[in-house]
Amino acid sequence: MLMDDKTFGERLRALARNDDAEQIRLELVDVRAEDIAEEFQRMSVEEGLSILQAIDSEKAAYILVELPTEIARSYTTELSDEALAHYLDILPMDDALDFREEVGPERFDDLLELIPTEDAQEIRRLLDYPEDSVGRILTEDFFEVKPETTMAELLEMIRQAPEDEYETVNDIYVLDERKHLLGVFSLRKALRALPQVTAAEVMHEEPITAEAREPAEDAARRMARYGFYALPVLDGRGRMVGLFTGDDAQTIIREEDTEDVLKMAAVSGDSEAYLSLSVWQLVRRRVPWLLALFVAESLTGNVLRYYGQGTESVKLNPIAFFIPLLIGAGGNSGSQVTTTITRALALGEVRPSDWWRVMRREFAAAVVAGAILGLVGFLRVWLKVPIIGWAESPGLALVVGLTLPAIILWSTSIGSLLPIAAKRLGLDPAVMSAPFITTFVDATGLIIYFEIALHVLGKI
């Protein structure tokens, strides 16, 4: 069982700083790779390296696989080709493929030269499948028999199979001589059948399968739908080439759900763990969307100018033209942040005790986003070029250009702190929803706008 989080993380760092390999190995012998990997995200590369080098290679290899790509990369650059090739050799095929992103395709090719030729060929073959397809994450270890194999023969085969192969030997797959899947049965069923009964007699026909080239998400949802623990994977010619296992399916669904959640809040990018992202990556995932929405939202300014200035029927103070634009930008940046943090809290990637870590990076990202949108906003209001600019007074342009960063900083702070505060208070962070944050920022953002306007312009 996992120790109290804080204690474990602190002890791990203390161990790493002492750099006593023997003690590290002893302390971590019963701790799982997943738990150690989580603490790596709050550790320096130096500390992490002394842990990786102290523990046994298999656990070290799994820690690297569990780490978010960005963090793993900072370790792989420090490790020798020999060490990495050794890890590659230890890992199952699907995990070995993960290494490609973590060391980069070129170095990965070099590493393949250092492992047994057969394994290297196998890995290259899997790389031929489309990205995010079932083929990329299939497990090649499955237990196959011929239709005429008897239960007595099967049990003997299992006894003689080398240890640690056939992770998922609980199901036995029946293949014909062309490797076509005929049926499946459970090991338990085999045990209960008489010794002379054949595989063909006990098997279920027409199992639910996955195609190696189909998107892994589709296969994962199908597996979940039927409540299976593994699906046999067929290649284009109907031959069984591996298994798609439940743990991989769960990972895929978690990642796809995360991507969807973020996309729905206009944040792009993959499902990398929040704390492993640099400020620059946060900016890259959000600012293009913020800008695109800002440009689209500036249509509201056109509408307001059209009715408020272009027609004789409505008289509107130009200060009003930018209200939707400004509160829209605040709402959008607040939504991006609150959704990101809420998801990270749900997945346990962020804990309430990380609040200062979160604030620091969000604030830095908001400064960049605010500066960019502020500049674009200023130009949009001030420029005298038709279509591109609205040719308003420089004072008004300045007000808009100053209000944008102020509102973005404000909404980012609210959007990152409220979900963490909710979690800390034992509430569901998801109630600090995007609409809630947006509404809150709308009213408060207008105060910011008018105060800046009154200070810059005086009477409006």
Next chain:
Amino acid sequence: MLMDDKTFGERLRALARNDDAEQIRLELVDVRAEDIAEEFQRMSVEEGLSILQAIDSEKAAYILVELPTEIARSYTTELSDEALAHYLDILPMDDALDFREEVGPERFDDLLELIPTEDAQEIRRLLDYPEDSVGRILTEDFFEVKPETTMAELLEMIRQAPEDEYETVNDIYVLDERKHLLGVFSLRKALRALPQVTAAEVMHEEPITAEAREPAEDAARRMARYGFYALPVLDGRGRMVGLFTGDDAQTIIREEDTEDVLKMAAVSGDSEAYLSLSVWQLVRRRVPWLLALFVAESLTGNVLRYYGQGTESVKLNPIAFFIPLLIGAGGNSGSQVTTTITRALALGEVRPSDWWRVMRREFAAAVVAGAILGLVGFLRVWLKVPIIGWAESPGLALVVGLTLPAIILWSTSIGSLLPIAAKRLGLDPAVMSAPFITTFVDATGLIIYFEIALHVLGKI
């Protein structure tokens, strides 16, 4: 394998209408309960009943379990106590508990009188665990041995166990005489060990466990984290009482993710399948939030009135006071709809061919939401009661009261059709994100507002 969806659904309905029990049974003998259940959502209760009564009881029981609660309820009210008690008797404990919601607690208690006393007691015991806890969905079938059991004895026990018990016999749990969990080992490991070896010798100690009273979501995330297929469940005194299996964990995570996604878009309620919800339920899940956000957003009106009327420095046409309020309501209702539909598309609950079904219900829900918000908006603008109303002219109040339903209908249509259209075009529906819909509705909503204003008020 599943046939082409449309063909299968149509054939199933044709079969149901013919009501030839023998033919129905034959056609569906190889079709899985999950696939049949999905089509029940697009079928009349009459059609569904003739299918349920034709097929074998086990499959019928599983179909009822798979159905969304609301739809299942329409069937259970039609079925006799005897039929339901028979289903209850067939199902595993955790599925049997699902029946409680589907028939209502009182009738469920009556049904418990009709099944074997021992099972009824067991079900009552599980009902003592908190809702949404692991205890409510644990599987009581697991294979336990004593530490001194030898492999030869174990294999003999498995051979003699009654068929269909011990769903998850792939792992063997080692318990002491007080039922405390000592360790676990795989059936495969047992097969490979020598016959005289004892369980205590082959088992792994300190397995990852779940507590019966802990939230199922926590245990499910832990299982996913370590990539296990089942966790042993301990009661308050550390005794092993069952298994929390991977398929239940997947269901829990899917439901929790759905609830979170919806909550983040200010839609309350559980994870019932979208198409099974009535218009009234859609309204109940959304309108309270819309109203709360509307009231909160009306603070923007106060801010604008304060600066635009209360001070001498800013001159603002009262028409501008309601801009954030109106586009906010449009954005919120659009976000609710687009998020709901995008999630339903991702889970396969809604297909592009359901677009008209979706539109019809969303339109009906929007009419109700629009009427309520329109009335509240009218009163808010018109009433002369301090704090509650703004005492503006009846004309302006009418404009706001008319614009609200118009904007809500508009944003709902956009929010429901765009994700479906995206899916149809092979794009990811999640790009039709809430911020995208909100931005689009902001600009177009203002046109609606000013056009209504010009028609009602003339010069403004």
